[in-house]
Amino acid sequence: MKATKSGLLVETGDAALTRGMEGSRGNRISLIRAGRAALRVLNWLCMLLLVLVFALPFGWMISTSLKTMPETMIFPPEWIPKQPVWQNYADAWNTGPFLRYFMNSVIIAIGILICQALTIIPAAYAFARYQFIGSKLLFSVVMVTLMIPAQLIFLPVYLELSALKLLNTHLGLILPFASSAFGIFLLRQGFMQVPEELIEAARLDQAKEWKIIAKLMVPMVKPVLITFALFSFIAHWNDYFWPLVMTTNETARTLPLGIAKIREVEGVATWNTLMAGNLILVAPILVVFFFSQRHIIRAFVYSGVK
């Protein structure tokens, strides 16, 4: 609008007025520019603040893991230890059978992932693509399980596993999570977005159902699947409650339980060793996240989960 106005004035030939208008327009533009720049700075500040909120404790953890015991107690605290104590990591690792904990964590988290992939992919496909009697009811039942907290059912599950002689076994820690309502839901949404013609084309190409799932549907929902796998992996890698309840000895205990035990050493809170242990715990997750962050961001946009 403003542009046409000044354009019209130019045509009338009122040069002075035109100059005035141009001047005020120029001012306004520079004002808008300044405003935008200010907004950008504000935006940056907000993001920086958010990063600090998340990164500060993390930095604190790294810093503490490299301090000596007395250094952890100094007030005001020091961010960078004078002499990094790498020994803390070795100490943490040696407080218990850490290799065993680590392997247990790997076996259980990956075992759960494999079981979940085997159960949720066909289930989500069926819920997304087939109309069968009771399909809606069944799906509701699946959704309801999302709302039951683990603390509510751990006792019956414990008794059940105990009866099956599965306590203190990997299988006992994997089986209760062999399927996931959240995963079924997430994947079903993804499958529903695949156009029907693609499946029809595949049927005309003589593809069997399992092949349609494996070659067509799963590659199409790859970002969703990777996100879910990450969620699941992190949740079970970090899980403390369930392994705590379902194990009575070291055979199947996982890393979080091992790290919790560091605190009890000699009755004093050895923060430096504990933080070193925590870093050992989160390192694999960081590595996994680093390699899959592109997919995660895409999956969040894709499935509308925020």
Added chain:
Amino acid sequence: MATIELINISKKYKDETIIADLNLTIKDGSFTVLVGPSGCGKSTTLRMIAGLEQITGGEIRIDGKRVNETAPGHRDVAMVFQNYALYPTMTVRGNIEFGLKNRGIAKRERDTLVADIAEIVGLAPLLDRKPQQLSGGQRQRVALARAMVKKPKVFILDEPLSNLDAKLRNQMRTELIQLHKRLGTTFVYVTHDQVEAMSMGDEIVVMNKGLIQQADSPMNLYYDPANLFTAQFIGTPAMNVLDTRDVSGLMLQSESTVSHIGFRPERAQIEAGQQLDGFRISGEVMTRESLGAENIYQIKAASGVFFVKTFLEPLYEAPALSVVVPYEQLYCFGPDGKRLAGVKVQERQLAMAGGV
């Protein structure tokens, strides 16, 4: 190569009947086009032939074999979808050879087949691209290649050109006709565009509300429409139809009642000075469309609005025009919309008719 027979086919969705009782034989090696307005059941019929839609009643035979219970992949039918339905996660090569892999064809043979077909449709340099990296026309070719590579008995095409721009559509139309000639396979093609149907098909099936209105050659459809629907569906602009009660100056001798008369816009001649013999009708010109070689007039007469199309004639600027349709170019229809044959049409004698 195969004949397709549809015998007493019916299709119901819950309580809604889409197709009541359809009988159709699609000749071996023909290019048959199913055409009709949207919702006429043409796509459903096509999908039933492909096996993507279960039939409620009747029997479908391909090459003399009943295929009612045969899965889509085992009917020896290949389909090209409206939006191509290419597998987005596979490359062009992957798309083309997916069907071959599922049939258990060895890798070496697959490679030769894919290379051959890619050469034919001009996709050879694009074999390792993903469908998203291709233009509309190229995607269309991939869809065609994917269908062709299976060497099916029947090709099924569901409005394959509707997503292309006008120029590309004309080009693909010619290519499809050539492809049909070369392969000699039975083609079943669905479209809602009568121009596409007329230009491509050697057999056209006009459908409306789940019923076949007429199945005939393009020429017969144009010159010899079986009913009002076909007459008004084929031709641009469509055939003009007037209610006989509104028409004066015509004498119709027929055994049954004539309720409507029709004439093609291009058969009407504009009377400019010279005296012509035939059914005369005059009215006010509402619109004039000049397309260069042809002009289309919309004229409002006492008996209704009608179109006239002239070729290579000057554009008449007069506000009112009188047009003449030769008597033999008038089509007569009964109250049920059926074309009436053997109606004698002549000028009504003013004295006999009492001065109408």
